[in-house]
Amino acid sequence: MSSTFPTFTTLVIFPLIVIMTKSDLAARETPYSDHHRNLSKKNYANGKLREQDVIKRIAPRTRAELKDKDLQLGSPVFIRIFKESRELEIWVKHSTSNKYQHFKTWQIAALSGGLGPKLAEGDYQGPEGFYYVPMSMLKPDSSYHLAFNIGYPNEYDRAHHRTGSFIMTHGNRLSAGCFAMTDPSIEEIYTICHAALNHGQPFFRTHIFPFRMTEKRMKQAGKNQWLSFWQNLKEGYDYFEKHRTPPNVKVINKTYTFAQ
Numbered sequence: 277m278s279s280t281f282p283t284f285t286t287l288v289i290f291p292l293i294v295i296m297t298k299s300d301l302a303a304r305e306t307p308y309s310d311h312h313r314n315l316s317k318k319n320y321a322n323g324k325l326r327e328q329d330v331i332k333r334i335a336p337r338t339r340a341e342l343k344d345k346d347l348q349l350g351s352p353v354f355i356r357i358f359k360e361s362r363e364l365e366i367w368v369k370h371s372t373s374n375k376y377q378h379f380k381t382w383q384i385a386a387l388s389g390g391l392g393p394k395l396a397e398g399d400y401q402g403p404e405g406f407y408y409v410p411m412s413m414l415k416p417d418s419s420y421h422l423a424f425n426i427g428y429p430n431e432y433d434r435a436h437h438r439t440g441s442f443i444m445t446h447g448n449r450l451s452a453g454c455f456a457m458t459d460p461s462i463e464e465i466y467t468i469c470h471a472a473l474n475h476g477q478p479f480f481r482t483h484i485f486p487f488r489m490t491e492k493r494m495k496q497a498g499k500n501q502w503l504s505f506w507q508n509l510k511e512g513y514d515y516f517e518k519h520r521t522p523p524n525v526k527v528i529n530k531t532y533t534f535a536q
Contacts, residue, residue, distance in 0.1 A: 323417025327470070330422065334467040342368065347379060350475035353468055354522045357384070357445075357455060359391060359402060360487035364445070364457065366468055375520040382465065385449045386456040391486040392502045394428065397440045400453050403428045404486055404505075406512055406525040406532060410479040414470060421447030421459045422466040426482050431527040445482075481522045489513040508532050 314333070319325045339349040345368075352369040354376050362384040367376040389401030407427040415423040423446035429438050440453070447459035457465060469480055486502075487493050489510040497503055508531060515523040515534045523534035 327416035330463045331467050334463050350471045352477040353472040353480045355482040357484040382461045384455055385458045386451040388451045395438050404484050407482045408479040411473045418446050422462045435530045
């Protein structure tokens with residue numbers, strides 16, 4: 277009689293141990309997966325050709341979805357990430373109101389670490405804070421299909437002696453401190469962000485929070501070691517919730533400050 281229990285494979289990336297079932301491993305995207313390619317393997321290795329192929333395939337559908345919400349592909353965009361609920365949101369600036377309107381939320385397929393900021397290179401922790409991404413930080417030749425560097429460490433992180441590098445939002449389903457979105461999801465996200473930058477937005481902001489910073493959730497975090505840090509993040513969260521436009525963020529005396 278065959279066992280009803282799944283067979284597990286252990287993948288070790290010292291000091292991180294990831295447990296995956298055989299079905300998980302089968303579902304994991306690998307470079308040159310066949311569900312999103314019109315390119316030869318040789319051309320896929322060229323990041324610009326890969327980017328062009330994705331945009332050609334994804335932009336028409338995305339443009340139509342945006343139009344249904346009275347939004348336009350190429351308008352300025354804003355990203356929020358919530359670690360606890362594993363969500364990434366894109367907001368798009370409305371051409372008439374000049375306010376940002378929610379377009380879509382994607383589930384984050386994988387992230388590592390827990391709630392709280394990234395402190396050091398190699399801690400496998402996702403950062404929290406306020407970041408921005410210019411065109412130069414898009415990475416169409418990523419080993420994880422498509423990616424963009426969120427810009428960690430920022431000025432605040434450096435002021436607090438936090439270290440690390442190459443923290444990405446990317447495709448695939450594995451994370452060691454980055455935000456893995458799956459290949460199909462990153463194709464949509466990348467297409468929207470690339471269009472905004474290509475139409476003149478100098479950079480798009482990416483705000484990363486431990487959780488949705490409601491009053492109720494903040495009270496639940498009352499004894500957490502990161503409470504004072506999160507209270508500072510909440511100022512930026514509240515600004516957007518009130519004004520529906522992301523704040524201009526500066527760091528003064530090692531603290532985030534927010535203005536119109």
